[in-house]
Amino acid sequence: MPVAVLNRVLPYVIAMALAVFFYILAGYFDVVSQPGSPGPDLWPRMVCVLLGVTSLIGMIGALFEGPAAATEGEIEIEEALSPPETNPELVWIAMATVGLYVLVLPHLGFFVATIFLTMALLVIGGMRRWVWVPATGFGLTCVFTFIFLRIVYVALPLGEGWFRVISLTIYKVIGVH
Numbered sequence: 001m002p003v004a005v006l007n008r009v010l011p012y013v014i015a016m017a018l019a020v021f022f023y024i025l026a027g028y029f030d031v032v033s034q035p036g037s038p039g040p041d042l043w044p045r046m047v048c049v050l051l052g053v054t055s056l057i058g059m060i061g062a063l064f065e066g067p068a069a070a071t072e073g074e075i076e077i078e079e080a081l082s083p084p085e086t087n088p089e090l091v092w093i094a095m096a097t098v099g100l101y102v103l104v105l106p107h108l109g110f111f112v113a114t115i116f117l118t119m120a121l122l123v124i125g126g127m128r129r130w131v132w133v134p135a136t137g138f139g140l141t142c143v144f145t146f147i148f149l150r151i152v153y154v155a156l157p158l159g160e161g162w163f164r165v166i167s168l169t170i171y172k173v174i175g176v177h
Contacts, residue, residue: 109159
């Protein structure tokens with residue numbers, strides 16, 4: 001195996017080995033789950049499986065990457081001539097948005113507050129297809145709500161007033177009692 005291919009594949013092999021190691025390690029929690037319910041090993045193992053799949057895809061891509069890839073010197077010259085666009089102010093705006101989300105979460109409830117957070121982060125991140133912003137925000141919030149309520153069994157803030165009514169209606173549609 002040529003050195004260039006080995007250099008491209010090695011990080012994925014290391015990530016795969018770590019995924020396998022931590023997957024096995026996650027099976028040794030002292031807490032025992034009740035039969036029929038997920039245990040404390042569920043989420044760590046899911047993350048390990050995702051890391052393993054991602055590593056496998058990366059390995060396959062690195063193995064089949066053509067020899068026409070630019071050398072390190074060419075890459076450095078290209079990067080120096082055209083530095084990546086950075087917007088540190090957008091990071092600060094996004095952090096402030098998340099801080100505001102934490103403040104309004106008890107009042108608006110998880111569902112409504114997360115729709116607004118998701119839409120705000122999409123706009124801050126550069127999404128300019130305005131029709132898709134609310135649809136994507138609503139869709140992602142539905143997915144997060146379903147995961148937290150039906151898979152992880154986390155109690156989410158309901159909100160106050162009408163926001164509580166909205167949350168309870170959504171929970172009823174999802175099938176949470």
